[in-house]
Amino acid sequence: MDEEQQSISAALGVSVDFYAEREVQQRTEFLSHYLRQSSCRSFVLGICGGVDSLAAGLLAQKAVSELRADGYHAKFIAVRLPYGIQADESDAQKSLAVIRPDRVLTIDIKPAADAMLDAVMVEGGDLVEPARKQFHLGNIKARQRMIAQYALAGATGGLVIGTDQAAEALMGFFTKFGDGAADILPLAGLTKRRVRAIAEHMGAPAELVFKVPTADLESDAPLRPDEDVYGVTYEEIDNFLEGKAVAEPARLRILTTYQASGHKRDLPVAPIG
Template identity: 45%
Template sequence: MSNLQDIVVREMKVKPEIESKLETKQIIHFIKSYVQSHSFVQALILGISGGQDSTLAGKLCQMAAEELREEGNPCKFIAVKLPYGEQKDATEVEDALSYIQPDEIITVNIKPAVDQSVQSLKDAGITLTDFQKGNEKARERMKVQFSIASNKKGIVVGTDHSAENITGFYTKYGDGAADIAPLFGLNKRQGKQLLKYLDAPKHLYEKVPTADLEEDKPQLPDEEALGVSYNDIDDYLEGKSVPSDAKSTIENHYIKTAHKRELAYTRYTWPKN
């Protein structure tokens, strides 16, 4: 491994391989431990997109909530559907929900709020690009989840995993914002491995990953947007050798998106010159 790869692997906490039963148990324990350590928490809130990450996080949250209730804690899992108008992959969302069997489902159409925000900015002389509007969608979805969490005395669960974190492939203060991120430490293939272990429908964990935020590029695959395959990203995170062009792309993403992995600086935490 190069020096930078060694640093990144340690930071991202990805193991060369995982044992499915143990990994599942450890993630559920983490979720339960957080809930038990915060007496105000009565619900776990998560937006379900129909993709691999939210399906896995949702299933683990539901399992954790059921164990908590068996132990006398009233915590429940609330799955949130957050379409922008008519969602193209709505069928996969319903399939994911059928698999997860959440305690409660809430649907909020974010289109009116996003469109009004975009129009208000335009009225002020700020015309957003399609890409920037995509970020508006991601932030509106997370805003809704935090509003539900406040109303339901809950916390927001994020779907960020290490293959996403290393590339910064998320919206800052959008899908990158959450109270807990139970999938961190997993890469993409390990998430798929856990879904197989948990008997998820095959088409959900084999679905082509896409953020689907840009209207000019609907259903744009993550790998096309990133310019590198998840297989190469996963190999890199497991400490394996990858082609030089893939290595360069991954490390450039990591360096350029460092700000997304940092909290807001104060004058006391910013490095002195």
């Protein structure tokens, strides 16, 4: 591992060693402890059908089950947040069947997302490049989903779980104040292959664990693979984070993207201190 790789991996919390069983125990305890410490009573998480929300959901359900066994009233609320009809809805339903949440709700974000974009276009249409319209709508979708999750958390004395992990954090592959906004991040510091290992260890089927990752935000490119957007593979990203050798073109792509997306990982800046 060169010095730059080591510095970035450390900043993103990627550990040298990884054992799925130990990580499941520690991250479950982390969720349980924080919920009790905050005097909250529920976790809320959007389930999309991908392995990140699957793994986070399994950890959340395990945490609240253990809390209840210890006499602390807690529940896990899983929420489906489709934009109309989701192309891979069947995978989301399979994920829910594996997780077995205490409560499942469905909130269609399409009316709210479309209304917001329409409102922006009334006076700001000249500022939106036509070729980028679906990209902007995708970010609106992500933020509408978080609005819904916080509404549910507020109603149930809950905390919103985010699915951010080290591979996406490295590439800045999240929407600021959308899927990048949450109260607690049980997958932080994990590479994609390690998230998969946790899900597999917790009994998730291979078809969900190794499903091709997609953010599915742009309506004109449904289920576009994350790796197409990155220009590098998750294997290369994970190898970079785990200190393994990476081909120079991929390394440069990763470093350039990491540096350009730095503002997404920072808290809001202020002219003091």
